[in-house]
Amino acid sequence: MCEARAVLRRLQHVVRAGIPTVAALMAAVHEPVEDPSSAETAVPMPSHWFRSAALLDVRGLRVSAAVHADAPQLVNGISLSITCGEVVGLVGDAFSGALEVAQSIAGVLPRPATIRSGSILFNGVELVGLPPRSRDRLPGTKIVYLPRDPLGRLDPAATVGAQLAASLRSSFGLSKPAAYERSIGLLHQAGVERPEHTFTSYPRDVSATLAQRVQIAGALAGNPNLLVADDPTGTLNASDSSDILDLLRRLQVERNLTMIIVTRSARVAALICHRVAVLRTGAVVEYASVADLFGSPKHAYTRMLLYAADNEWPGSPAL
Numbered sequence: 001m002c003e004a005r006a007v008l009r010r011l012q013h014v015v016r017a018g019i020p021t022v023a024a025l026m027a028a029v030h031e032p033v034e035d036p037s038s039a040e041t042a043v044p045m046p047s048h049w050f051r052s053a054a055l056l057d058v059r060g061l062r063v064s065a066a067v068h069a070d071a072p073q074l075v076n077g078i079s080l081s082i083t084c085g086e087v088v089g090l091v092g093d094a095f096s097g098a099l100e101v102a103q104s105i106a107g108v109l110p111r112p113a114t115i116r117s118g119s120i121l122f123n124g125v126e127l128v129g130l131p132p133r134s135r136d137r138l139p140g141t142k143i144v145y146l147p148r149d150p151l152g153r154l155d156p157a158a159t160v161g162a163q164l165a166a167s168l169r170s171s172f173g174l175s176k177p178a179a180y181e182r183s184i185g186l187l188h189q190a191g192v193e194r195p196e197h198t199f200t201s202y203p204r205d206v207s208a209t210l211a212q213r214v215q216i217a218g219a220l221a222g223n224p225n226l227l228v229a230d231d232p233t234g235t236l237n238a239s240d241s242s243d244i245l246d247l248l249r250r251l252q253v254e255r256n257l258t259m260i261i262v263t264r265s266a267r268v269a270a271l272i273c274h275r276v277a278v279l280r281t282g283a284v285v286e287y288a289s290v291a292d293l294f295g296s297p298k299h300a301y302t303r304m305l306l307y308a309a310d311n312e313w314p315g316s317p318a319l
Contacts, residue, residue, distance in 0.1 A: 054081040054082060054121075055082055055086075055122070055258055056081065056082040056105065056120070056121070056122050056123075056226065056258070057080075057119075057120075057121045058078065058119070059118060059121075060078075060079060060117065060118040061075055061077065061078050061079070061101065061115070061117075061118035061120065062076060062118050063075035063097070063100045063101070063104055063115055063116060063282075064114055064116045065112065065113055066112040066114065073282055074097050074113060074282055075100050075101055075282045076282035076283050077118065077283070078097070078101060078279070078284045079284070080277050080284060082258060083258075084256070084258055085252070085256040085257070085258055086258055086259075086274050086275065087259040087272055088259070088261070088277065089261045089262075089268070089269035089277070090102055090260060090261070090276075090279060091263055091264070091265075091276055092264065092278065092279035095281065096279040097279050097281070098262050099262050101279070102260055102262045103145070103228075103230075104120065105120055105143065105228060106143050106228040107132055107135055107143065107145075108145050115128055122141055122225075123141055123225060125138055125141050127141070141225065142222050142223065142224045142225050143225065143227075144226075145228045145230070146227065146228070146230060147230055148230040148231045148232075148235065150208065150235075151208055151235075154203040154206070154211060156202065158202075159199070159201060159202055160198055160200075160206060160214055161180070161183055161198070161200055161201075164183045164186070164199070164214065164217065167221070168183060168221055171221065171222065172221070182221070183199060183217075184196060184199060187213070187214065187217045189220060189251075190214070190220065190247065191213055192210065192214070192217070198210065198214065209243065209244065212232060212244055213244075216248075216251070220251070225258065227257055227258070227259045228259075228260045228262075229260070229261050229262065230262045231262055231264065232261065232263075233245065233268055234263070242271075245271050245272050248261075259272075261273060265309065266306050266308070266309035267309040270290055275288065275290065276288065276289075276290060276293050278299065278301060278305065280301050285302065286301075286302045294306065
């Protein structure tokens with residue numbers, strides 16, 4: 001559906017703007033930026049037709065640690081675009097701004113951090129300044145967020161099933177039996193081998209991997225347009241990480257699901273993403289396809305991350 005909408009918008013604006021302009025702008029948007037300080041001048045602002053054709057288009061996003069004017073800047077005017085069905089990785093360390101970018105897109109940026117300026121256009125809707133309730137009511141703007149610590153998100157006093165079913169009943173007005181059936185189906189889709197048993201389990205009896213599958217099951221409930229995952233393998237070992245990445249890849253293909261994956265691991269990005277944005281100190285230093293990024297990295301920081309990736313997950317296949 002989003003692919004058809006994008007094609008229609010492109011055709012409409014190609015007629016108005018002319019094919020040479022289209023080609024020039026598409027080339028300019030994906031040009032990697034070497035110097036973070038020149039990011040805003042190195043990449044021209046795309047025209048409105050290109051922005052509406054992308055599922056997600058972020059322009060000049062600035063995020064500060066607090067509302068006051070002299071608060072430290074966490075994100076310094078980054079820009080990127082994502083097409084429907086694409087998996088994009090935001091790779092960087094804890095101070096890179098990658099997480100804050102993802103949280104801004106998902107509408108879960110924790111206070112006192114605040115979006116200082118910029119634009120987040122999602123499926124034709126401007127999200128910056130849009131109240132959460134308005135987000136939920138608009139069609140085609142369903143974004144779900146998977147936090148890094150799935151076990152920490154579960155209430156230890158309630159069973160996994162009770163929490164999942166309560167969310168379904170609240171969001172979709174399901175009866176108790178219908179919520180149970182829907183929960184079992186979602187757990188099955190998320191690769192839970194014994195969904196009925198998991199439904200009656202307490203968080204203390206659930207592994208981190210199973211908790212991640214439960215979180216993914218809940219995320220699937222609303223048929224999201226975009227899934228934003230914060231380091232989905234960060235608390236897992238190599239084997240469990242591979243299982244979760246396999247699950248996300250399968251869901252992406254089956255549902256043509258657009259994803260943003262925040263990770264510190266270049267290896268994780270290589271295994272699941274189509275394109276990768278490398279962030280450092282609040283700026284995108286390189287944005288390219290996985291093949292180009294890993295085949296011919298342009299920035300020194302990217303090369304450092306790739307070198308570090310060779311030492312990850314001992315015994316796993318090389319990049």
